[in-house]
Amino acid sequence: MGKIPTFxxxxxxxxxxxxxxxxxADEIFPAPPPSIQGTPGITESLCPxxxxxxxxxxxxxxxETLQSIASKYNLISATLMGMNPSLRQGKAPVGAEIxxxxxxxxxxxVPAGKTWEDVAxxxxxxxxxxxxxxxxxxxxxxxxxxxxxxxPVSLAGRNNRKLAQYPLPTTAAIALxxxxxxxxxxxxxxxxxxxxxxxxxxxxxxxxxxxTVAFAGDRGN
Numbered sequence: 001m002g003k004i005p006t007f008x009x010x011x012x013x014x015x016x017x018x019x020x021x022x023x024x025a026d027e028i029f030p031a032p033p034p035s036i037q038g039t040p041g042i043t044e045s046l047c048p049x050x051x052x053x054x055x056x057x058x059x060x061x062x063x064e065t066l067q068s069i070a071s072k073y074n075l076i077s078a079t080l081m082g083m084n085p086s087l088r089q090g091k092a093p094v095g096a097e098i099x100x101x102x103x104x105x106x107x108x109x110v111p112a113g114k115t116w117e118d119v120a121x122x123x124x125x126x127x128x129x130x131x132x133x134x135x136x137x138x139x140x141x142x143x144x145x146x147x148x149x150x151x152p153v154s155l156a157g158r159n160n161r162k163l164a165q166y167p168l169p170t171t172a173a174i175a176l177x178x179x180x181x182x183x184x185x186x187x188x189x190x191x192x193x194x195x196x197x198x199x200x201x202x203x204x205x206x207x208x209x210x211x212t213v214a215f216a217g218d219r220g221n
Contacts, residue, residue: 050135051144054102055083060092069098079104082150105133105146116143123148164209172197 058069066087070077081087084098092098101107108119116134120127123145134143176196 047132047136050137050140051102051105051133051146052107052142053135056100058098058100060094060096060098062094064092064094066090066092073100075101075104076149078149078151079106082106088152101144103146104149105144106148106150108143108145110141110143116140119143119145165206167206167208168197168199169204169206172199174198 058073060069066077066080069092070080077090079101080098081090083101084096086093086096087098108123110116110119116130116137116139117127120130125145125147130143130145131137133146134140174195175198178195
């Protein structure tokens with residue numbers, strides 16, 4: 001009996017250590033306890049309202065920008081552009097009524113013949129998290145995928161194959177990353193389809209894989 005407190009204390013430390021490594025999504029949307037998994041009535045009663053049912057509306061007023069609206073709702077610009085095609089030029093037209101999701105993510109149509117589990121695999125998100133975010137619906141045709149940034153190129157259409165080697169002789173700092181960026185000159189949002197690396201003039205650029213040179217020259221900024 002004298003050893004029990006020591007054992008309990010160790011177990012508590014292990015639980016705390018494990019919880020600190022959990023993803024933020026796990027903390028917000030914990031998986032149902034094993035004792036109730038597989039019990040639809042009980043599981044659904046513990047689920048939050050579907051994220052798409054919590055979408056609100058915002059009417060753009062003079063002086064507002066895409067960035068200021070996103071900041072107001074603790075979102076990123078890409079989330080608003082994904083939910084609202086009218087914003088995809090990087091501007092917020094005055095008077096436009098736009099949709100505001102409860103948190104960052106994208107709305108995805110579940111392809112015919114596929115399930116939300118397939119969507120979870122495609123976007124590399126835990127199936128139980130996606131299930132709870134969407135209100136524990138058994139067969140939704142449209143789902144909200146949290147934590148995924150919208151881009152004009154669909155995930156399914158990208159070539160995610162890794163490059164054979166690095167394009168420069170040595171590792172370089174990244175000047176501009178891939179995805180939606182705010183242009184420092186125009187202050188407008190634009191999609192950057194590559195990754196800019198900083199290197200000295202005259203640095204050799206290596207061919208990272210077989211291919212065809214489509215353009216060689218100066219394109220300015």
